[in-house]
Amino acid sequence: MPAAAPDVIELHLPPDPKYIAVVRLTVAGVASRSGISVDDVDDLKVAVCEAFTNTIDHAFRGRDPKSVTIRMATGSADLRIEVVDEGIGFDPSIIDFEKQADLSGKGGLGLYLVHQYMDDVKVESQPGSGTRIIMTKRLAR
């Protein structure tokens, strides 16, 4: 029998910090229904909200802000969450997930936390064509 298609839940939000709590609540609700552990739900909340905050801060500089999509797909083995924007994009090769956390207090901790809290993180982007942050958390059974 073929594997069941994942349930897909999408949020479309203005890139505004006042919606970070909405993201947190929605991620917690979806994740807790996927069979994930309580600790992993907490990790997901941090990672997805950091990715959304990063998008708010950087995606629309000098451009009219557009809706940000958060897509959550709950499969049998993992939970995949994408944060997608149609912003200014950038060269993702400048991201170094292996770099130590920046403790200067001037930013830079967000994507570090995303990488630490998720099992896999990919960033797809090109200057001028938006960004897709793809995060995967494996389900511990």
Next chain:
Amino acid sequence: MVRPRMSDLRISTDNIDGWLQSIRVDGELDAYTAPELMEAVTQILDQGAAWLVIDLRQVDYIDSVGLGILIGGAKRAGEKNGDMAVACGKPNVVRVFEVSGTAQLLNVVDDLTRAVEILSAKHAARGGCEADGAGGDQ
């Protein structure tokens, strides 16, 4: 002093022992609410404080923006010859400090009394009240 409420975050400040000030935070610290913490930390340091206990025992969530504000506050306190300690007991919040590598930098402990003890020892080691205000930027 209870600060005006702009969001679900609640912040209050207190003078613990003359040289030691506290900021108590209740709620969730993210990029939307953290500016209120920034305002409280800035104001208390501008008023001359150099030793700060940040009470996060009733904080359910913290993100990198909240961490950045605490790092900045600790650096400013250090420039005034003071220091900061953070009391927080919620495992998910403690984990953010540990994962980010800021737990030691910010003297993060799970108990308010322990946080005060840490700062009291450092304050005494730096000469107690006689040293207060050295390097200050009032």
